Amino acid sequence: MRNDPFLPGPAIRIAGRAGGPLSGLSFAAKDLFDVAGHPTGGGNPDWAAHDPTPSRHAWAVQALLDAGAELVGKTVTDEVSLGILGENAFDGTPLNPAAPGHVPGGSSSGSASAVAQGLCDIALGTDTGGSVRVPASFCGLHGIRPTHGRLDLTGMLPQAPSSDTTGWFARDAATFARASEVLLQEAIPDAVPMRLIVATDAFGFAEPETAAALQPLLDRLKALVPDWREDLLAPGGLTAWARAQRTLQPVEAWETFRPWIETHNPRMAFSVARGLVLGAATPEGERGWAAMVRQEARGRLRHLLPPGTILAMPTTPFPAPKAGLPLPVLGPIRDAILGLCAQGGLAGHPQISIPGSLADGRPVGLSLLAARGADALLVRTALALESGSP
Incomplete structure (x- = not known):
């Protein structure tokens, strides 16, 4: 396992807008989110080589920067978000500080690890089949999968669009609420559920x-x-619900990554490749x-x-x-x-x-x-x- 959940290579540090509601807070972004001038690697060395370096930030990254938070790095992810445990054959497994020697959960593994280690206050992840909820549970964090279709996913690498969402983590509820107001673009209500x-x-x-x-x-x-x-x-x-999601998600993932696979024949861990093959072969x-x-x-x-x-x-x-x-x-x-x-x-x-x-x-x-x-x-x-x- 690796203590550092951030990607190797040149450090990324982008200041947020002065005076915003998140001023004084730092955040990290899963390597499925575009950061202008830096490759989006998607957890696979051949994806970054194929995908052009973005010239604009992803919507969620820009929203946090505009609110005053400082971006301090991009984090490790399961290959092209096709994982639930947080182990990556190329980049390694980020530390779960709440349970050393155990997985942090994936595919937003690095983002959860960075927040749990106190390396940043907030981190962006994605959730298709559980990739924010599972690492939040395993690492002892607040994490949300928002209403599907609510957030702008521009600049976020897709997997299965009918299930994909942007999510985020924080260690405490107050910080989590501050980030949520910005990303949900809505004030937190005063009343609890009835x-x-x-x-x-x-x-x-x-x-x-x-x-x-x-x-x-x-x-x-x-x-x-x-x-x-x-x-x-x-x-x-x-x-039955699990079987249905296990059917629909790989089918969509295959359609998403098929052009890349058929054109570039990328390197992949066996478990990732097997999932895509099963999606392609689903009757x-x-x-x-x-x-x-x-x-x-x-x-x-x-x-x-x-x-x-x-x-x-x-x-x-x-x-x-x-x-x-x-x-x-x-x-x-x-x-x-x-x-x-x-x-x-x-x-x-x-x-x-x-x-x-x-x-x-x-x-x-x-x-x-x-x-x-x-x-x-x-x-x-x-x-x-x-x-x-x-």
Whole structure:
């Protein structure tokens, strides 16, 4: 593992606008975001050689600079964001300071590592199948997957556009809220949610130690929200949702990267190449089934999450696994993680991972979901949980 989560090469340091709301704060950007004058490497040495050096910053980078934050570097990512654990065969695995010897989570691994190590205050990541939520959980950070389609993704390297989002990390709720107001372009509301749903199937899917570790944080949440009840997130099965996302996402990723692969025959880790091959070979009937499950997931979350309601569930089913595990061991781990992350890409609702719990001495996050567009309500809830008052 490597302590430095920033990319090797010339240092990047760009001052933010003086007097902005984020003045005095620093940020880093995952190497899927364009920074003018610097190659966007995407975690693969052959992508940067193919892709021209950008002349403009990505929208999210520019938004933070305009708000006064200082860019202090670009961070390691899983290859072209096709990973969930944070291990990169070319750039190495960034340190998880909250669980040394264990993965930081991916694909926004370097961004989570940089914030967790205190090397910056905020970091930009991306989330398609869990790539902000998982590292937030494993590293003990606040992290958000915003409502799909809400943020401008200009200058962000795509993977699966029907699921891709920009997300961000911070160590504390107050800093997280400051960054969220800028990127969401919305003030954080004063009121907490009126209703809470506890997803019993999601808590049952998590390992018992993780579910138990999250209970005190969940109890604090219940004390903040006037009305709560238990219900199922996915009555037809979390595994069916996971299978649908595991079908749709590789198909889109193959279409995204196909021209590059067919033209340049790039170097890739076996697990990354295998995922793209599986996407290319997915039968039309399987794609159709997965599209129907996506419709089901969207309808279910519309029903569960009217305005003013949030849903609580574990972000990940367990804390960070050890780094360097063999491929046969990694497959079931990735599948289990997707069991609690698939609803993000399928339904596109905002989801925030909140730190504050340890299972076997390693962080695990509590996730909150809300209606589409209610991102700021989740940030407000995180603030209330950290302060202990509505």
